[in-house]
Amino acid sequence: MSKTTDLIQFSAVNFAYGQSKIFQNLDVGFAAGKVTAIMGGSGSGKTTILKLIGGQVRPQQGSVRCEASVVNQMKHHELFAYRKRVGMLFQFGALFTDLNVFDNVAFPLREQTTLPEVAIRDLVLMKLHAVGLRGASSLMPAELSGGMARRVALARAIALDPSLMLYDEPFTGLDPISTAITGNLIRTLNDALGITSIFVTHDIKASFKVADEVVLLSRGSVTARGTPSDLLESKDPLVRQFVNGEVDGPVPFHVPSKPYQEDLEVGMGRTDR
Ligand SMILES: Nc1ncnc2c1ncn2[C@@H]1O[C@H](COP(=O)(O)OP(=O)(O)OP(=O)(O)O)[C@@H](O)[C@H]1O
Numbered sequence: 001m002s003k004t005t006d007l008i009q010f011s012a013v014n015f016a017y018g019q020s021k022i023f024q025n026l027d028v029g030f031a032a033g034k035v036t037a038i039m040g041g042s043g044s045g046k047t048t049i050l051k052l053i054g055g056q057v058r059p060q061q062g063s064v065r066c067e068a069s070v071v072n073q074m075k076h077h078e079l080f081a082y083r084k085r086v087g088m089l090f091q092f093g094a095l096f097t098d099l100n101v102f103d104n105v106a107f108p109l110r111e112q113t114t115l116p117e118v119a120i121r122d123l124v125l126m127k128l129h130a131v132g133l134r135g136a137s138s139l140m141p142a143e144l145s146g147g148m149a150r151r152v153a154l155a156r157a158i159a160l161d162p163s164l165m166l167y168d169e170p171f172t173g174l175d176p177i178s179t180a181i182t183g184n185l186i187r188t189l190n191d192a193l194g195i196t197s198i199f200v201t202h203d204i205k206a207s208f209k210v211a212d213e214v215v216l217l218s219r220g221s222v223t224a225r226g227t228p229s230d231l232l233e234s235k236d237p238l239v240r241q242f243v244n245g246e247v248d249g250p251v252p253f254h255v256p257s258k259p260y261q262e263d264l265e266v267g268m269g270r271t272d273r
């Protein structure tokens, strides 16, 4: 197997929100030109990884690199230039409700470039065509189904020709057909545009179908990284629990908390601790 290079590299990353430690000594890479799925339980830090990559949050220690640049050391203007190359589709990829589909997709082009309107028109139609919605360009967001709205948000996210696409829960709230369409789009756009894609999801079926690689997070670090078939064949109990969606296993159901009895005592007015 040929060795792939990583576009994004986390090295010895420590990250906490205040006192709440999310990652300790996290080392993980995301392969250039590939589609990688980040999976893991709720609260395992999936969205936080995307924020670290996008430079919305910075690690307390360690580095997040994109090729040779250290994202967490970028100055404001460097971060601004870097973010132009990163497309982001957030869970509720909100469209501007008072702009039609065309103007939603044109928005980043009008804001961030000095292209003439005729070039913007061609680009918008090209992006809408790529997501199968060229015929919907004059509709308002309220006239779209959830799956269509997601695709418009996707067209808007690729408007500036990013070299890296980040998707947070792209399948949430979609029916199985729209999920398959969105999954196919992530795959086709990645390959047709020659970009790198990273998406976060709970949907094992969709992610194993679309992704080249899967990164499984648990307890502040990476439990497994491999192809979908590597994970399916894994003997690791954590991986098995996740892949099979089992309730019982090494992944705890409860968020770490003080003993239940202590909480009950406080509730009963016993604050003499
Ligand atoms: N801005 C914030 N301030 C404080 N804590 C936060 C903040 N954002 C997230 N957290 C906490 O950090 C942990 C990881 O959050 P994150 O959003 O990365 O999880 P996730 O894996 O994306 O979860 P989900 O699957 O539920 O979206 C959670 O325990 C969450 O409560």
Ligand SMILES: [Mg+2]
Binding pocket: 046, 047, 048
């Ligand atoms: Mg999340």
